[in-house]
Amino acid sequence: MADKRPDVTRQLWLTRMGLWAERITRAFWPAWTAGFAALAVWASGLMPDAAELLAVVGLGILALVLAGLGLRGFRAPTAGEARTRLDATLPGQPLATLDDDMAIGAGDAGAADVWAAHRRRMAERLAGAKPVPPDLRVSRRDPYALRYMAVLLAAVALMFGTLWRAPVMPDLPGVAEQVAAGPAWEGWLEPPRHTGLPTLYLNDIAPGPVEVPQGTRVIMRLYGEVGALSVTETVSGRDVVDPSEALQEFTVTQSGTLTVDGVEDAPLWTLTATPDAMPEVSLNGEAVYEHPDQILIPWQARDDFGITFGEVTLALDPEASDRAHGLAIEPEPRDSETFDLALPISGDRTEIEEIFREDLTRHPLAGMPVTVTLLVRDAAGQEGTHLGTMILPGRAFYDPVAAALIEQRRDLNWSRANRDRVARLLRSVTWKADGTWNNPTAYLITRMAIRRLDEGPLTIESRDEIAEMLWQAAVRIEDGSLDSALARLREAQERLSEAIRQGASPEEIQRLMAEMRQAMDDYTRQLAQQGQQGQQQQQAQGETQEITPDMLDQMMQRIEELMAQGRTAEAQELLRQLQEMMENMQVTQGQGGGQGEPGEGQQAMDELRESLRDQQELSDEAFRELQEQFGEQGQQGQQGQQGQQGQQGQQGQGQQDGQGQQSGPGQPGQQGEGRPSDQPGQGGGGREQGQAQGQGGSLADRQQALRQGIDALRRGLPGAGTEAGDAARDALGRAEDAMRDAEEDLADGNLGGALDDQSRAMDALRDGMQELGRALAGDRAPEGEQQQGGADGQGQPRGARGIDRDPLGRQSGQGSQLGTGENMLDGPDAQRRARDLMDEIRRRSGERERPQLELDYLRRLLDRF
Known part of the structure; x- marks a missing residue:
């Protein structure tokens, strides 16, 4: 039963050598400790000759005696001991096992197979054997570490003792004594600190040409008898009074020579003064607009020793403007704007490639031709500049009304002489438009801007205030427009598609992907808002379809993967499918239970929504009456808004108060038809009764009716006893108090x-809707869990009744709790969000007008992260 045994000869030999080293160390360490001590005494030269000889002889005899004792107890290791030590380190001791034979069951075939398998396993273990390292520690026998002390003393004595030391020079009088003691002169070359170059010791530099930065400081020290040595130089351009002065300091301002006279073979250095190069700066690409409010201007700069300061100045370039319409007249003088360029907090500043980021979307120069002046400065105070021209990017407005407001804002900022023209065009935009704008607040802001234009002289301050009002109105219209959100999404998709076709860089593709994600988020948010107003949903084959965030994320990630693999055609096709999906997507919402009347909780939620809408309309009418008190009549009176009649107390005219607004159930002055609020036990009945009492009355009477309806709704609100239900009641109580004050x-x-x-009342109503949504979500959770996986009779997924969802399948704030439970630290946008945050910190750290305490905090953030 012979097995193939692994060859462990090398391991056994190395283990045996380790045993030799281990036993020699343990036997003879006292002897060589005494020998090193004798060497230290002999080489140090600290003792008198007689005492030194006696000590060396004594320590030598001690070393011989200790060596003899060690030799007496020394035992040479054998091959068997090495074999035993190696075998002991392996599990199962394979060496001994492979030498054994079966004692029992030799004739049994089964036992023989088991034994053979055991031997094979032992052979495998033996194949992985490694030499056993020796244990050279003798700390137990030498607890005071005398061996190390002896070695250390011997080493010190050899290096600093008399063995290698030159003979002592005899005392020499005069100059000879100075020469023997050290150099008769010393010199240093200290480059300017901003260069970061080290100081040079002139005595170590061989005479000849030496290149130094201009501004290098030269320090010369002369020793010995005064007047024996002198310094001659032509690099400072100074008037030398006493060249033999003991200490001389001067600065290298020009190329020249430097020599020390009075010594043998006087050294001569030719210093070449290298001037500090001028810093250079330039634009490094096209300026772009980054949603939602950032202007990005790439720039680059270089300097031989580093940039210390940078700024950019933007000024209007009227000659490059399209002088048409409101720009046909001469522009008013406008001061240029200067911003700091954010420099790297740490690292190399000799080569800088950065991006200037600033919120300039609402700046008067946005979208206009401008001159860009870049200025950088180095530590030497030298400045480098670059003058360029560009169209300063600005936010694009796709809604035609918003675009018209922005154009008039531009004309007004161009020159105040456009005042009459802007007011006339704004009146045209708002003519009979109340109620048709997607944002009534934007309409009111625009009307206030027209009124400000008609008042008194137009100062620069009032012009800026009116321009800000037009900007706010345009942004409200643009952000509230589904068409503009879809246009932004299409534009982002087209840019990404074009970049894919042209084979853009991965960095550019990544930036366009992030821009498209942002546009997609805006579009889905607008879809959700539209769906909450119109109660729309997308039907496909009788079932509700939802587009989840995972589906969109997977498609975006798949596009990135295809681009990384070079499969551009497939990426283009997937992008086209994503575009079609986003354009066809609509809001998906729950339908309640059955075809009958809605449940108690959903009915209360509907009541709250209509109450909030009624309060908003009542607030708008109060605002219009406030405008009429200041002379803003005529335009709104021509549009059929008769809120002033209610304030005069004329009965029977209440139904005209809401003209120009969207009619619907529950609006003031109407019967609330089609409203499922006549069920017993609900707050809706009390609310309708309160509305009936306030029909046709003044604003105060209608406010009272609305407050009574909220009071009745609060008493019948579901979710009593729960935290969210009680919070909803408290919120409605605050709304009722605010309505009473408004009344x-x-x-x-x-x-x-x-x-x-009324504003406080609307905020409280929104809080009540949120808390009621939380209460309803908690009540429906068990039913949803029991009904998962099925659908009700309406083709709607079970477990989702009464829960409003946005186009991504998330619960919206009106039918459930606000926010999302997803982890915002993960996902494909985490890196982009982190980069944006770091860019914002860098931008703020470069603003010198900020308090020093805040700047120190920002720098600590940059140093840490």
């Missing part, structure tokens, strides 16, 4: 105070 202010004619109270 008193309306009765007293204090329209300004009433607007503030």
Whole structure:
């Protein structure tokens, strides 16, 4: 039963050598400790000759005695001991096992197979054997580490003792004594600190040409008898009074020579002064707009020793403008704008490639031709500049009304002489437009801007205020427009598609992907808002379809993967499919239970929504009456808005108060037809009764009716006893108190105070809707868990009744709790968000007008992250 045994000869030999080293160390360490001590005494030269000889002889005899004792107890290791030590380190001791034979069951075939398998396993273990390292520690026998002390003393004595030391020079008088003691002169070359170059010791530099930065400081020290040595130089351009002065300092301003006279073979250095190069700066690409409010201008700069400061100045370039319409006249003088360029906090500043980021979307120069002046400065105070021209990017407005407002804002900023023209065009834009704009607040802001244009002289301050009002109105219209959001999404998709076709760089593809994600988020948000107003949903084969965030993320990630693999055709096709999906997507919402009347919780939620809408309309009418008190009549009167009639107390005219607004159930002055609020036990009945009492009355009466309806709704609100339900009741209580204050202010004619109270009431109503949504979500959770995987009779997924969802399948704030439970630290946008945050910190750290405490905090953030 012979097995193939692995060859472990090398391992056994190395293990045996380790045993030799181990036993020699343990036997003879006292002897060589005494020998090193004798060497230290002999080489140090600290003792008198007689005492030194006696000590060396004594330590030598001690070393021989200790060596003899060690030799007496020394035992040479054998091959068997090496074999035993190696075998002991392996599990199962394979060496001994392979030498054994079967003692029992030799004739049994089964036992023989088991034994053979055991031997094969032992052979495999033996194949992995490694030499056993020796244990050279003798700390137990030498607890005071005398061996190390002896070695250390011997080493010190050999290096600093008399063995290798030159003979002592005899005392020499005069100059000879100075020469023997050290150099008769010393010199240093200290480059300017901003260069970061080291100081040079002139005595170590061979005479000849030496290149130094201009501004290098030269320090010369002369020793010995005064006047024996002198310094001659032509690099400073100074008037030398005493060249033999002991200490001389001067600066290298030009190329020249430097020599020390009075010594043998006087050294001569030819210093070449290298001037500090001028810093260079330039634009490094096209300026772009980054959603939502960033202007990006790439730039680059270089300097031989580093940039210390940078700034960019933007100024209007009227000659490059399209002088048409409002730009046909001469522009008013406008001061240029200067911003700091953010420099790297740490690292090399000799080569800088950075991006200037600033919120300039609402700047008067946005979208206009400008001159860009870049200025950088180095530590030497030298400046480098670059003058360029560009169209300063700005936010694109796709909604035609928003675009018209922005154009008039531009004309007004161009010159105040456009005042009459802008006011006339704004009146045209707002003519009979109340109620048709997607944002009534934007309409009111625009009307206020027209009024400001018609008042008194137009100063620069009032011009800027009006321009800001037009910007706010345009942004409200643009952000509230589904068409503009879809246009932004299409534009982002087209840019990404074009970049894919042209084979753009991965960095550019990544930037366009991030821009498209942002546009997609805006579009889905607008879809959700539209769906909450219109109760729309997308039907496919009788079933509700939802587009989940995972589906969109997977498609975007798949496009990135295809681009990384070079499969551009497939990426283009997938992008086209994603575009079609986003354009056809609509809001998916729950339908409630069955075809009958809605449940108790959903009915209360509908009541709250209509109450909020009624309060908003009542607040708008109060605002219009406030405008009429200041002379803003005519335009709104021509549009059929008769809110002033209600304030005059004329009965029977209440139904005209809401003209120009969207009619619907629950609006003030109407019967609330089609509203499922006549069920017993619900707050809707009390609310309808309160509305009936306030029909046709003044604003105060209608506010009272709305407050009574909220009171009745609060008493019948579901979810009693739960945290969210009680919070909803508290929120409605705050709304009722604010309505009561608004009612008193309306009765007293204090329209300004009433607007503030109504704003508080609307905020409280929104809080109540949110808390009620949380309460309803908690009540429906068990039913949804029991019904998962099925659908009700309406083709709607079970477990989702009454829960409003946005186009991505998430619960919206009106039918459930606000926010999302997803982890915002993960996902494909995490890196982009981190980069944007770091860019913002860098931008703020470069703003010198910020408090020093804040700048120190920002720098600590940059140093840490």
